[in-house]
Amino acid sequence: QTLRDRLTDPRPTISFEFMPPKTAADEERLWTTIRALEPLDPSFVSVTYGAGGSTRDHTIGVTEQIARETSLLPVAHLTAVDHSVTELSAIVARLADAGVTDLLALRGDPPGDVGGEWVKHPEGVEYASDLVELIVRGGDQSVGVAAFPYKHPRSESVESDTRWFVEKCHAGADYAITQMVFDAEDYLRLRDRVAAAGCDTPIIAGLMPVTTWGTVARSEQLSGAPFPPHLLSQYDAARDDPAALRALGITHAVELAQRLLDEGAPGLHFITMNFAKATREVLGQVSVPA
Numbered sequence: 699q700t701l702r703d704r705l706t707d708p709r710p711t712i713s714f715e716f717m718p719p720k721t722a723a724d725e726e727r728l729w730t731t732i733r734a735l736e737p738l739d740p741s742f743v744s745v746t747y748g749a750g751g752s753t754r755d756h757t758i759g760v761t762e763q764i765a766r767e768t769s770l771l772p773v774a775h776l777t778a779v780d781h782s783v784t785e786l787s788a789i790v791a792r793l794a795d796a797g798v799t800d801l802l803a804l805r806g807d808p809p810g811d812v813g814g815e816w817v818k819h820p821e822g823v824e825y826a827s828d829l830v831e832l833i834v835r836g837g838d839q840s841v842g843v844a845a846f847p848y849k850h851p852r853s854e855s856v857e858s859d860t861r862w863f864v865e866k867c868h869a870g871a872d873y874a875i876t877q878m879v880f881d882a883e884d885y886l887r888l889r890d891r892v893a894a895a896g897c898d899t900p901i902i903a904g905l906m907p908v909t910t911w912g913t914v915a916r917s918e919q920l921s922g923a924p925f926p927p928h929l930l931s932q933y934d935a936a937r938d939d940p941a942a943l944r945a946l947g948i949t950h951a952v953e954l955a956q957r958l959l960d961e962g963a964p965g966l967h968f969i970t971m972n973f974a975k976a977t978r979e980v981l982g983q984v985s986v987p988a
């Protein structure tokens with residue numbers, strides 16, 4: 699069953715995102731996390747694609763290993779950065795051969811420069827929608843795309859962002875996953891404007907429990923927007939008390955997850971940073987429709 703098939707089921711998906719390991723110690727922690735989250739029976743897990751070099755091979759390797767050695771449905775992220783069409787097609791085919799039936803098609807960012815100018819590989823693709831088409835042409839893997847509640851930083855306006863997002867869905871995407879949100883309203887506004895543009899592609903909400911002040915401080919980089927002002931003062935008050943700040947983060951993540959589910963979000967995608975504890979705590983307190 700691919701994620702495309704799973705999404706025809708009205709029950710919301712619950713999923714976890716991992717990063718490819720860089721060192722042997724990272725790899726050990728990743729697998730401890732995977733094994734700790736596996737009993738929660740997620741609908742899928744995804745592995746992000748590195749900006750370049752060996753982490754990219756690790757993405758492919760870990761995704762293949764999850765397909766081979768666990769009961770989990772892996773989704774391989776793939777970006778167009780520094781890849782020719784021939785290379786992209788070869789990666790897609792290799793993943794298909796390894797039984798990886800699901801891909802998340804992304805344009806990616808230039809290495810080391812999230813806000814910088816995008817430069818297409820001379821024999822590569824320009825937009826994520828081109829990668830969606832390449833994957834759809836290649837076979838029957840299910841394919842997802844990225845969605846940006848606060849618009850993509852390179853988009854001129856929310857309107858153009860919505861228009862190109864809808865085009866990307868129409869290129870053959872089965873679902874989308876959002877950049878992380880800290881406030882359910884931001885997800886709901888995105889969903890409403892996409893629906894108003896005539897697109898019914900399921901949009902899974904990305905979220906990450908705040909467990910340290912660092913997440914609040916890096917909010918703009920992580921989510922694309924400053925931390926929600928109405929929550930910021932509470933975190934600021936707990937800034938020097940790590941246990942209190944973490945407890946607040948878990949409480950907010952539970953409220954956020956529950957609100958998203960109550961509003962009919964088709965899925966919750968937890969960005970785990972390769973740790974299991976916070977995600978387990980949050981899911982332990984959320985009532986997911988059976």
Ligand code: FAD
Nearest residue numbers: 746747775804805806825826844850852853862875876877
């Ligand atoms: P696109 O959909 O191609 O959009 C890029 C920009 O071009 C947008 O401004 C869009 O509005 C515009 N646009 C699109 N089509 C057109 C068109 N035809 N004409 C004119 N303008 C157009 N990055 C990684 O490196 N690795 C990962 O694993 C990874 N995983 C991610 C997972 C999620 C859930 C999300 C939300 C993001 C992830 N990213 C990842 C980051 C992502 O690669 C970057 O944000 C990237 O800059 C945009 O990718 P995209 O696929 O949305 O690009």
